Amino acid sequence: MVNLSVNLCGLTLDNPVIPASGCFGYGKEFAEYYDINILGSFSFKGTTRQQRFGNPTPRIAEAPAGMLNAVGLQNPGVEHVISHELPEMKRYFHKPVIANVSGFSVDEYVETCAMLDAEEQVGIIEVNISCPNVHGGGMAFGTSPDSAAAVTKAVKAAVKKPVFIKLSPNVTDIVSIARACEEAGADGLSLINTLLGMRVDLKTHKPILANGMGGLSGPAVLPVALRMVYQVYKAVKIPLMGMGGVSCARDVIEMMLCGAAAVQVGAANLVHPCACKEIIEQLPVEMEKLGIRSLQEIIGGAHA
Amino acid sequence: MxxxxxxxxxxxxxxxxxxxxxxxxxxxxxxxxxxxxxxxxxxxxxxxxxxxxxxxxxxxxxxxxxxxxxxxxxxxxxxxxxxxxxGNGYDVTRCGNHPLVIGGGVGIPPLYALTKALIAAGREPAVILGFNKAEEIFLLEEFEDLGVPVSVTTADGSFGQKGFVTDAMKEKDERYVFACGPLPMLKAVCKKSACPTGQYSLEERMACGFGACMGCTIQTKNGPKRVCKDGPVFRKEELTW
Incomplete structure (x- = not known):
């Protein structure tokens, strides 16, 4: 009998598999395909203080072994999330959930995080300082150690629950930003967000995405994500949620060997609605094959 | 599957x-x-x-x-x-007895099953199909075999009536509209139709197709809606055109 459970800042997860924010909505659409209570947890759609329509369409483009998106944080705003989405979610998901938060100023991050921190369904706050698809916010905070630390410090002072900072890969030195977040009091780090990319329509000679650029995700980014998780694991002591192109149980194991304490699955959910279910079912099979008894024990195993 | x-x-x-x-x-x-x-x-x-x-x-x-x-x-x-x-699909229960089914180009295919469903529901639909030119016509015989009146328009006049699908509509056409086709066509039909309601099927680039990614959201009078899950069929009353 293999052991899939992992510990994340005092929360025991049945398994390390967590659908990533923006790829799972509030879980409702997936609950039509399988009982999502088998998940370790899930990170719900990025929430901002005010409601946002997001970017004009097209918001989606195909990429080799992946996809680009420029949704632009469409969400109904934190008040609606608390009054409507969370109560509805309670009916089909019974574990602590991860609240993903974005903002356009430190005050906005703090206010939104504090409101979600007060919700008992929320187990972890994941602060997104790395969305590539909005202007004048989001990624701006994630591209310098000072601003990343400022958001982290302010949010930590305002909430009780564990705070994970979601990092951008679109930086010259992710390690320095990870360290700055740890020093500012982050309980953990999530990485990576999408890689900034673009595609051009050969018929119109113009970018396919209405926003011009968008975030690349899918299997194409897996090696980049593994490398960054590996580098950051070496540099910090706080736990990591690793993500980026994870599509199968073997990818989960690889991500944990690089240092992830839990693993988020993003784009794969959009192509295969049962992707996470299949990963969870396949994990024990792969562990048996590889002689792994406990996932908790392999975290960081790729390091000397 | x-x-x-x-x-x-x-x-x-x-x-x-x-x-x-x-x-x-x-x-x-x-x-x-x-x-x-x-x-x-x-x-x-x-x-x-x-x-x-x-x-x-x-x-x-x-x-x-x-x-x-x-x-x-x-x-x-x-x-x-x-x-x-x-997606939601068309609702054939609320359209009066003489609805108008209007399709353009590759927007036409779903209207075939719709027309069959309308007939099965006891309605008497009339069909308008629009193409660019005669050689691009498809499904015409299949529609005619359903025994409903079918009008064809071609932009270059090489078959049927010259012009667009709106040219085959009546002035002040009050018939209930079911439409599918390119966005400019849908907007033109919506504008020309004198019926205050109707069902229009939209198209967007999608990722998931089942409502999770927010990749295909459009603005409607009732707020943001996902073309894949809340649509692709929208009521005329919801559309901002």
């Missing part, structure tokens, strides 16, 4: 008829679509369902990009993975 290709052949320049055998129990209404996984491509491709029965379904698609071009090269006997019965 796995499907086997029974037929995949051109029926007009660049337009292909794809017959798939497999479980169609998820399909509930005309106007719904399937998300096909084409080998070698990451995202699925949404294709509207032209017709279906308990053992399979017919899709008609245009090869417009690398994905659909690859699909057009697949052979009978090959298998395709598909998510099926996606």
């Amino acid at each position: 796995q499907y086997q290709i029974v037929e995949n052949s051109p029926i007009a320049p660049g337009v292909f008829l794809l017959d798939l055998a497999g479980d169609t129990s998820a399909v509930k209404a005309p106007g719904q679509f399937a998300q096909l996984q084409i080998p070698g491509f990451y995202l699925r491709r949404p294709i509207s369902i032209c017709d279906w029965d308990e053992s399979g379904m017919t899709l008609i698609y245009k090869a417009v990009g690398q994905g659909t071009e690859a699909l057009s090269r697949m052979q009978p006997g090959d298998t395709l993975d598909a998510l099926n019965g996606l």
Whole structure:
């Protein structure tokens, strides 16, 4: 009998598999395909203080072994999330959930995080300082150690629950930003967000995405994500949620060997609605094959 | 869900008829679509369902990009993975006895199953089909075989009435409209129709196709709506045009 459970800042997860924010909505659409209570947890759609329509369409483009998106944080705003989405979610998901938060100023991050921190369904706050698809916010905070630390410090002072900072890969030195977040009091780090990319329509000679650029995700980014998780694991002591192109149980194991304490699955959910279910079912099979008894024990195993 | 290709052949320049055998129990209404996984491509491709029965379904698609071009090269006997019965589809219960069914180009296929459903529901629909030119016409005989009046317009006048589908509508046309086609056509029909309601099927680039990614959101009078899940069929009252 293999052991899939992992510990994340005092929360025991049945398994390390967590659908990533923006790829799972509030879980409702997936609950039509399988009982999502088998998940370790899930990170719900990025929430901002005010409601946002997001970017004009097209918001989606195909990429080799992946996809680009420029949704632009469409969400109904934190008040609606608390009054409507969370109560509805309670009916089909019974574990602590991860609240993903974005903002356009430190005050906005703090206010939104504090409101979600007060919700008992929320187990972890994941602060997104790395969305590539909005202007004048989001990624701006994630591209310098000072601003990343400022958001982290302010949010930590305002909430009780564990705070994970979601990092951008679109930086010259992710390690320095990870360290700055740890020093500012982050309980953990999530990485990576999408890689900034673009595609051009050969018929119109113009970018396919209405926003011009968008975030690349899918299997194409897996090696980049593994490398960054590996580098950051070496540099910090706080736990990591690793993500980026994870599509199968073997990818989960690889991500944990690089240092992830839990693993988020993003784009794969959009192509295969049962992707996470299949990963969870396949994990024990792969562990048996590889002689792994406990996932908790392999975290960081790729390091000397 | 796995499907086997029974037929995949051109029926007009660049337009292909794809017959798939497999479980169609998820399909509930005309106007719904399937998300096909084409080998070698990451995202699925949404294709509207032209017709279906308990053992399979017919899709008609245009090869417009690398994905659909690859699909057009697949052979009978090959298998395709598909998510099926996606979207809301048309509601045939609330349309009066003499609805007008209007389609343009590759927006036409889902209107075939719709017209059959309208007839089965005891309605007497009239159909208007718009194409660019005579050689691009498809499905015309199939519509005529349903025994309903069918008008055809071509932009260059090479078949039927010269002009657009709106030219085949009456002035102050009060008939209930079911429409599917390119956005400029839908907007023109919506504007010309004197009926205060109607059902218009929209198109957007999608990732998931089942409501999770917010990739295909449009603004409506009732707030942001997902074309894949809240649509693709929208009521005229909701549209901002």
